[in-house]
Amino acid sequence: MCNESTIQASAQSTLADRIRHEIDTFTTSEKRAAHVLLSHYPFAGLETVAEFATRAGISAPSVLRFVTRLGFNGFPEFQKHLREELEARLLSPLAKAGPSGNSQGAPALASFADAVIGNLNATVENIAPAEFEAVVALLSDQRRQIHFTGGRFTGALARYAESHFRIVRSQVDYIDGQPSLWRDRMIEIGRKDVLVVFDIRRYQEDVIALSETAARQGATVVLLTDPWLSPIARVARHVLPAPIVAPSNWDSSIGLMLIAEALVGAVTRRLWDTAKPRMEAVERLRNGE
Amino acid sequence: MCNESTIQASAQSTLADRIRHEIDTFTTSEKRAAHVLLSHYPFAGLETVAEFATRAGISAPSVLRFVTRLGFNGFPEFQKHLREELEARLLSPLAKAGPSGNSQGAPALASFADAVIGNLNATVENIAPAEFEAVVALLSDQRRQIHFTGGRFTGALARYAESHFRIVRSQVDYIDGQPSLWRDRMIEIGRKDVLVVFDIRRYQEDVIALSETAARQGATVVLLTDPWLSPIARVARHVLPAPIVAPSNWDSSIGLMLIAEALVGAVTRRLWDTAKPRMEAVERLRNGE
DNA sequence: CGAAAGCTGTACCAAAAATTACAAAACGAC
């Protein structure tokens, strides 16, 4: 390896970079320490050895071995280095800029993330705040029943949204996309109901059929889809599109997930007076169990 | 809990502000301490009492009296406060703008997206490329069977990942977190198996139990979790953490979703020769129906 | 399958840190 004797806080290479670089040469518990340090960098390292160890789920001696392996001559020296690095970083505000390094090796995750972040920015730009707010208001109407559904892949998103809304308010359920499973449930759906449907390209026949049926019966349909718009858009009251292309053989649904989580957050805030007791009750039930 | 209410790190007023305001009520040596602290704020306070004292040209007890007068219950508490303040400052480069309110104007979706994007950047930074690649290699090993599972909310993510992997390769399944459903399936899990588990805080007992059982039987555990690490990290071979805090009453799982999608993409590319025919076959089956 | 190497945690120890007690010094008031 490199000459580990040279620890100095070069403005360029932070200790974090070195750890990321060498992490696969670490032992299991050293990796744990590294993860904790990196995810709370550098503050996790400024606490005591015992606290650091607890946080990482390892023993104190393992933490000591970790810092020794990094080339430091004891824990206090390690902390001193972190402080100095932090001070330097704070004095030059540009330090936090781009992930410049990111050299050759494996930008697999990084480049994918870049594309996704682009998608998220575009998602925000393409959705009118008024539209978003309208959906929030709709989902905050406690007199309405809310149903979630989605296709092969997006069904998981619908479930994700439903599992949150279920706690925030009552009258929430998930409808499986398979026709045999929803056909009979349709008789209950009417003007007071809201259907939130996730559907992206390779638009799924059965999901479309479900949505059209619901719309025909007077339900209000909210559609989360890609920019090319699922056919469901024809019957939807509100359409929230999000880009889905990514450097992958698959589409990315993260834009839809963003919308879903933002909706959950906004509705929770709006219904806070009733949502809070519900959330606490759920918590109590879980603990009591 | 502890009544730190007296001191607490109000987002608004930093301790430095208070010191500046009260400095003329201090004694001579307290003023010296204050002056040193302010000129190297807050790093002077993060050293030991003795170092601080030397730097200020006063005695250690004077330093102690200084922090006591500031209202702290001992020097360590004082340091803890400084660390937290520093962390808060570093995490929000927007200075002290309290976004808590955010009531009307600010588009809820936009600010939420900003936070999520920050999470995604942090996610990329905190995961070592080597670690990511190791997981890709593991999931690309067609001789192994891969199981996905997750908790109340994260279960949907596990399903999402599983629905993709299922098409890319064989030997993929989803395990429901409920003990009654997985207990008997465990007999089949052994050294050749991989368990990919999603678990974020409010770590779920049954998911932990499932993972520990699998690990005990020799399965390789891959954990996607938050920066505080689910207890499952203790038995996991690979840990991929992602920040989850968002301006919402709920945690955001989008960082985990990013990792999941990136894994799907990378594995698909690596197994392309066998994955492509599979994907085409699935397509044909869907259309033929 | 068995032995060796390496990793990890428990228990303990030593060092250093924070804290307190107390007396000397500085300051002010009269």
Add this chain to the structure above:
DNA sequence: GTCGTTTTGTAATTTTTGGTACAGCTTTCG
């Protein structure tokens, strides 16, 4: 100038912290 009060430093004390030896366990390699 002296007394009383406040402030400050020295030194002893206690608590906490970092560090180490060792034994059990896991993994690896023959």
